[in-house]
Structures are given as structure tokens and as C-alpha cells.
Amino acid sequence: MRAAETDRLSFARRFARHKGAVAGAVVLVLLTLAALAAPLVEAALGVDATAVNILDTYAAPSAAHPLGTDDLGRDVLVRLLYGGQVSLAVGLAGALAAALIGTAIGVPAGYIGGRLDATLMRLTDGVIALPLLPLLIVLAAADPTKLGIPPDIARSPALDLGRIVFIIALIGWTTAARLSRGATLALKQREFVAAAVALGAGPGRIMTRHILPNVVSPVIVAATLSIGNVILLESALSFLGLGIQPPLPSWGNMLTNALETVWAAPALAFWPGFLILLTVVSVNMVGDGLQDALDPRREAGWRV
Amino acid sequence: MVIFRFGLLLATLLFMFVMPVQAKTLTIGITQFPHTLHPTIDSMAATSYIMGLARRPITAYDADWTLVCLLCTELPTLENGRAKVVEVPKDVGDGTGRGIAVTYTLPAEAAWGDGTPITTADVVFTWEVGRHPQVGISAAELYRRILDITVVDDKTFTLVMDRVGFTYNSIGDFGLLPAHIEGPAFAENPAAYRSRTAYDRAPETKGLWFGPYRVTEVSQGAQVVLERNPAWWGDAPAFDKIIVKAVENTAALEANLLAGGVDMIPGELGLAVDQVIAFEKRHGSRFAITYKPSLYYEHLEVPLDAPMFADVRVRRALLHAIDRQLIVDKLFGGKLTVATTKVSPLDWVHHDGLAPLPFDPAKARQLLDEAGWTPGPDGIRRNAEGQALAFPLQTTAGNRTRERVQQVLQAQWRDVGVDAQIRNEPARVLFGETLNKRRFTGAVMFAWISSPENVPRTTQHCEEIPTTANAWTGQNYGAYCDPAMDTLIDAIEVELDRDKRAALWLELQEKMAADVPDLPLFFRSEAYILPPWLKGLRPTGHLNPSTLWVETWSVDGR
């Protein structure tokens, strides 16, 4: 098995050897930068992302609007960039939160076993069984001012975002929990664990130093897969009217909005869909690179 | 040449044989599937659409918005003597001690699908079921207003209504039930009738239906198949079979139409107008598309008891600031009608002399200034106390058409210094809590659907403001209250003379235009996508569906 101490430099070197992962990381960084640069692009083009202009709907790409305008005459490029802020933030935050919580629950459950395992896994089963829809509606209708949040924040779009991340964190950890527990169950029978125990290591140390680094593989896959899922979940939420409220764009609600007029203006659906695809691919490639970098024995490949 | 002629003959023969095959089955695509096929238990539009093929109400409004008899020989009126003002006990109705007795005669040939004649026994049975407290019929009001039914003979009966009102002869809500089939289930246990009704247990029972078609097969959630009813006594309908398919997703419904899975999409339960306009641009040549203005009154409800909206100048300013005609032209291809008040231009009582407030941002700004709202540093107006002219703008979440309109409104209001923040909610929250219990603090966009010559009592009468005292019934969500309006409403309801009533209606509309109890937007249109070979379908524009006249539909004039 892998030694507990990982040379940081060689980690980076191993990651860098994975060309796809590097490309993915670069794309992600570029997407993030582009999204953050949205206000700059907005100023450069001289448009206002929320300015409705129903006289110029569905315009073709031009110098003033590099990607054309949407069904209300707003510039598509700027909306895509602002939308990226929302979708990337929700996707990354949500997936990260879910992965962390899930692993924190799954590894102890698998390692310590017994009653803790039973309790945590039944809790997991319960959360899996929670129906998403009434939960969403209850949360959407809940009045944040009752919790003491001042009305300005309660009305702001940041709260919409927060609500979605909250829901994902609340229910998204179950896959990571089951996966990490399964991996832990397999790992704890290995010789190196027995060796560590014999050497006097306590459960906490064993879990963090020995088990955790080796369960990351399926958890990383789950986390990277979930980023795409989360962005698409936001899209499905706007399908039901519970996602990010208009006029704020997100890739998810831009995609849903474009569906009804997809025959008349396919480009409006193409761009957010393409960016989601790009994000999913990049994130997954980075995830591959992370897995390889964390386990030096993987790179060799295996010829049959 | 011979080959050419032969080919022509062959083509004609094929055409003659193929066309009748096409004429046999009509597939209709709608966006909703009824939860129950019982005609009166709930009030879903899908139910009434399908019922129109297999049943008839006794009276209905037709495509010209006139009241007609569908299941009676003559419409009872005071003029022809079938209706008479009578005395009723003072403790019922409106307390004036006056009611109306209306006499109907069922058509002699009227019979249920199994041949049993439709008789007054069915009428009395329906009334018993309708007013039974444990059955849970939602539209129970009509049944309660009928104080008594006098059976004259097998086909003639007299209803004694508990009050005088000009709608005395419109009993479209009275959905006839077959006593010989439903009777036993009801008699055994009225409270359990809902789960025992043959309409859901055995919908293919012939005796349940008496229209041009009868239901032969129900695939729950997917489709209803209807076939020609041999016991129908009216004109023979053109099709042998009608299949009503439910596809909830409108993009998928469009695809079904293009792929031939359905032949037509009716406006009652079909695509939104802007979707049909886009569809027409791409496929308009393959279909016959009509737009019928309807009674759906799309508007904004604002709380008149809130200081921000109490001033009528503010409400007028909000209307002057939005260019409704532009929205109609650009977002809806000009197919909608800008509304002046909630009375539809197609209604015979419509005041043609009034016009909607014109788009005039300068006037809007002036009115807002006068009302004490001056622009602040960020462009948003503020009053003397420093409060901003900002409020939530709400509508049903997930409705993209409405969201588009919202965003235009928001932008145009911002131009005159009004800050509307979009906060949408799912329909159940909006209607169940926010509107019903008057929790909204800003503008709520939704539609009222009423009927021809509908008196706006529930929406504008002082007594109809929902409060805890009346268990939140009443639809006067805006809390508009003016005794003069109440007097007008009360007067119109009991005015039986048409000309006098028309004058009162003009007065009412002038008052509505002046008082601005809500912010009118437009009247929606219903868009019908029909195959070019289907003739005779007349959209009505109100709640009585076009299927009530399915026997007039024909295939290319045959």
C-alpha cells in the first residue's frame, strides 16, 4: 500500500503528467476567470445583462452582441458569464460539501462498525428516502425573516443560491457515505491496517492516515459526477420553478428557458448546454488526475 | 396517355379510400389528464373537455356567448312564461323573500347510452347527490340555490331558485347523473360514493354517457378512448372514434403533433400563445391555426390597504408606465387584447367607449411625483419617510410566459423609478397562502377565468375580502371596498330587464376604470392547432369547451 507520507512535489508532478487533467484544470480556471470577469465584459460591450429589450429578441450574433440576444433581447454572452458564476459556485460548493459530509459519515461507519454503523447507515437510508419535492417546496416557502435574517438578505438572490447549496448538502452526501463505507469495509481487513494497529495506532489515526487516502478514489468519482448532477439539478429545479429566480441567469435556468423555443432558437439552448458539458468533462478529468496523483501505482497501466 | 389516365384513376380511388380511413379516428392531444371522470366532483378543465364529447349540460354558452339549451327544448325566460318570480321563505337566498321558478323540459328522445330514457328522476337524483354534505362535490353552490324541484312529468320539471338574479336560467353546473346506475352506490353509503362511482370503477358502462360519443376505454394518466354512441339522438358526428391523449410537456406535445401521434391540439388545454406563434412560423403551412380571444383576464393584484398602493395615482402611474400593446405585439404576435377592465370585449355588456390607460411614462412620472414619490440617488423613488417605492412582483413559478412578461414589467417600471423584485412561488403556495390569506405585499400576476356577463361580486364586493372571520373565502384579494360599487353589484344581479342592466354595466365599468381596483394587463387568447381537413370546430373563448358541439365537426366538408 502507499506510504502515509506523500511527497508534495511528486504529487504535483504526478498530476502534471496527466495531460488530460492539466487540460481540465486549465479549462476550469479559464471558465472561473471568465465568469468572474462578467462585469468587465458587460462594461466592455456596453450592455446591461438585465436590460430587457423586446424590440431586439433572438438577434443573430453581431459586434454588439457576440452571441446574439435571447427571448427578451438580453445579451447572451454576458448572461452566460454571469450564469457561470452561479452554476460553478453551486456545483463546486454543493459537490464539495456533499463529499466531505459523506466521507465523514461513511468512513467511521465502515471502520468502527457495530452500532455506529447501523445507526449511521439507517440514517443514510432515511435521507435517501426523503422526497425531494416537498422538501424543496417547504424550503422555498419558508420565510427566512422568521429565523432572524434581515429582510434585505432574505430577498436577495444569494439566499436562493444558499438554499440550493443547503439542499444539496442535506441530501447529496448519501452516495459518498455509502461509497466510502464500502471501500472502508474492504480496506480495514488489509494487512497494513493490522500492522498499524499492532504498532499502537488509535482508530482516529488509522482512519485519517491509512484508510482515508485509499477511499478517495470512488469518492472523487462521486464528487466529480455530482458537480454535473448539481448543475443539472438546478436546471430541473427551474423546470419546476424552484431554481434561481429570474431575471438572474444560471446555466441551468437558461437551458430550461431555451427548451420551449428550442426549434426557433437552438443556439440559446446550445451554449449553456455546451458549457455544462465542458465543465463536467473538465471536472472529471481533474478528478482522474487527482486519483492518479494520489496513488502512484496507477499510472503504469495494465496491458492484457 | 393511357398510363397517365390510369394513374389518375388509381390516385383518385386511393384518395377516396384513404380519406375515409383518415376520417374514422380523431386523436386530440391535451396537456392534462383528468383525475376522475365523474362529471361534477371536481372542476378540472380536462374533465370538462372530455365530458363535452360524451355528455351535455342542460344549458351552456355557445361560441357567440349566448345562452342556449343543450338538453332542454326551450330556454326558460320570463318572456315565454317558463320562468316566474315566486315567493320564497325570507331566511334563504338574499333575504328578500323572492325567488324564481324555472321550468325545463328534457328532449323527448334524450336517453342514456344504454337506451334508458333521461327523465326527471335523474334530475332529482342529481340534486340529492349534489347537495349531500358528505359527497364533497366542489361546486355545490348551484345545488344549494335550488330550494325545491317540482316534477311535472317524466320530462318536465321546475326548479325553485332561492333568489332573483338575471342568471336564473343558466344551470350549466347541473351535471346530470344516471339514477339507474349511480343510485345504488350512492344510496348504500353517500360518504363513500366518491370511491364507488361507476365513472371511475367502470367508465365503459354505456348508461353513463348520453352524448355523441361514449367512453370505451381509459388508460389512467395516458388517454381516453371514445366511440360513437348509437343511442345519441342528435346529428351524427363525423368520426367513429376519438382518442384524447394527455402529454403534459408542451414541447413533447408539439413533437407528437409533428410526428402524427395526435391530429390536433385544442386551445382549451394546449400550448401557450407564444409557443403557437413560434410553431406557426415553422409549420404554419401544414396546419390550420386559429386564435380565439378568451375570458382569461391576466392582471396584477395589489393590496389596496397598503399605504404604497392606496393612492389611485400610484396605481394609474404603474399602468401608464408599462407599454401593454408593445408586450402584446412583441411577445404574443398581437394575438392578445389589452384589457381596460375585467369585462371582456367579447361580452355583450362591454363598454366600448372606454380605452385602456395609454403608455405614457411622462404621465407616470408626473403622477408619482404628485403622490409624493420623488426619485432618490439610485433612481428609485422614495416618499417623505424615506421608504422606497419597491415591492415584490410575484407569479406562478415555472410559467415561462409569465416570467417573460414580469421581466418586461420590471424593466419598464425601473425606468420611472419603481423597483419591482421578482419573487415567484409555486401555484399552490401562491393561491393557497399568499393570495388567499392576503399575505402578499406587492403585485401578484395571475388570471381570473369567469363566464359571459359575470358580475364581479366575489372580486370587488366589500364582503368578499378574505379574512379570518369568513374563513378566508372570498376572492377580493386586493381588499377593494367602495359602498357605491357594492350597490352597483347588488343592483345588476337582480336586474332582470336587459336594457336597464346594460346601463348599469356601463356605469360599473366606468367606475372600475376610474378606481383601478387592480392593474389590468390583457385578455389571453386560446390557440388551436388543427389539421387542415378538420372543419366546423368553433372555439368558444370561455369555459364551455368546443367539444360540446363535436357533432358539427366534419372532415373537409363531407
Place this chain on the structure above:
Amino acid sequence: MGGLAARVLRRLGQSVLVLLVMSFVIYGLIGLMPGDPIDLMIATLPNITPDDIARLRSLHGLDEPIWLRWWQWLTSALGGDLGNSRLYGAPVESVIAGPLLRSLMLIAASLVIALAIALPIGILAALRPRGVFDTVANLIAFVGLSMPTFWLGIMLIMVFAVTFGWLPAGGVPQSGAGVAETLRHMALPVATLAVATIGQYTRYMRAAMIESLNQDYVRTALAKGAGRWRVVLVHALRNAMIPVVTVLALDFGMLFSGALITETVFAWPGMGKLIFDAVMGNDYALALAALLLATAVTLLGNALADVAYGWLDPRIGRGSKAP
């Protein structure tokens, strides 16, 4: 053997407890949703009076506190009576039967197809990471994963139903239709569901397989002279199946909770649509029955997965406590 029986019983007992707790949570959640059907009725029926409201409320039992209504539901459910659906007016079992069967057909078919395609591809991709096959397989998986189901569904309809007319644009086959007709109607929704699932399982299988192929015991088996394919398929695959089985168990519950968006787009009335309508319509009896059924299946799936772990890696389960 007594140990096994005891473990099964214990697991069963825990599952029943979860079901009980979840039934209360779900009942409470639905009750917490703002607006009940009577409120909605008020909006559509102008002439309704306060007496009507009170009557309808008590008719549907909505005037009692939530916990009491839950308790009444529980006691009658334990007695075998799951109640009547408020929306459809029929006993809950008869309302669920049809949609359940339809969902099962759809999702079982898509899972089987997805696994049949994804697992071999994942294995083959893992044999040569970052090779040509791997890159192509990954790309296809990513495209499948990042496409929203409603998007894909509409696209498939447009291509196969509208443009080519080979398949119906949705809906269920008419009664009496044969197997061929049913398959034609199922083809597109199954394809839609399968696409995303294939992507997911390919990724899991590949990652797990790569991990597994690098283990010591695999190299040991090779050194002992075992055939390469045998090593791959017998030794490495077993361990690699653990995450796959985990995810499969989680997806198992989907068989019974349906796929709302796919069912809506293809007008295929299944459990997804049923649960949605039941929840939105405050149809407690129907929603509870359907959701608890899905929960029970998920519990079963996770239990089976736990059993499978022991079979896949015999060292698991020999002692469930920490060393």
C-alpha cells in the same frame, strides 16, 4: 447459522424502524407545505362559503392535527388498509398498480441495458488508461452525463419520431397491443434513461477497475502464472464491483420512485408522475404509500449490497467491529 438469522432479524427490525420514522417525517413534510387542496379550491370556486370550507375540511380530515392524522393513517395501514387516494377516489393499491408496473418496465430495462454496456466499456477502458479507447469511452460517458434528461428526450423524439417517424413520440401503447408495439413505445424513454446511467457506471467501473488492477494480490496472481483474462475478470473485477454494487443499490430505489422528467416528456404515466401529483395534491394516503414503497425497496437494495460486499470480498464481514 444462528448468527446469520440474528443479523437478518436485526437488520429487519432496524428497517422497520426507519420506515416508521420516515412515514412520520414524510407526513409532516407534506403537511408543512403551504397551501392545502381546500385553499386551492377556494381560488377556483368563487361561490364557496365558509361552511363549505369547514365541511370539506372535515370530510377530508384536514381539520385535525398532523400527528393525529398520521397516527390514524398508521394504525389503519398496519391493519392492512392503506386508505383511499383523495385525488383519484380509489383505493391506493389500485391507483399505484398501473404506474408501478410501467415504471418498473422502463427503469429495469434501462438499468439492464446501461449495465450491459457500461461495465464492459469501463473494464476495457481501465486496461489501458489514457489510451485511445479510454479517451473515447470517457468522452461518450461525459456527454451522456452532462445532458439533462428533458433535453435528450426531446432531441430523441425530434430525430426518431418526427424526422424519421420510426418510433412513436411518446405515450403508452393502446390496450391489447402486442410486445412489438410496447417495445416501440419504450425504446426512446429507455434510451434517454440509459444514456446518463451508462455514463455514470462507466466512470465508476473504470475508476474501480484501475484501482483494483494495481493491487498487490493481482500482481501476485499474475506472478503465480494465472492467465491474464482470468486475473482481470475473476480477481480484479470482484473487488472493483464494490463501488458499482453500492451505486446500483442506491439506484435500485429508483425502480419504484420512477423518473419524473422522463415520464413527463414521454407521457409515460409512472411512479414519478404519480408521486409528484400526490405530493402536490396533498394526497397523503397515496403519497405515503408510494414513497414508503420506494423507501422499503431502497432499504432492501442497501441490505443486498451489504450482503454482496461479503461475497465480493470474503474478508469483509468476517468481523464487523474495528480491529
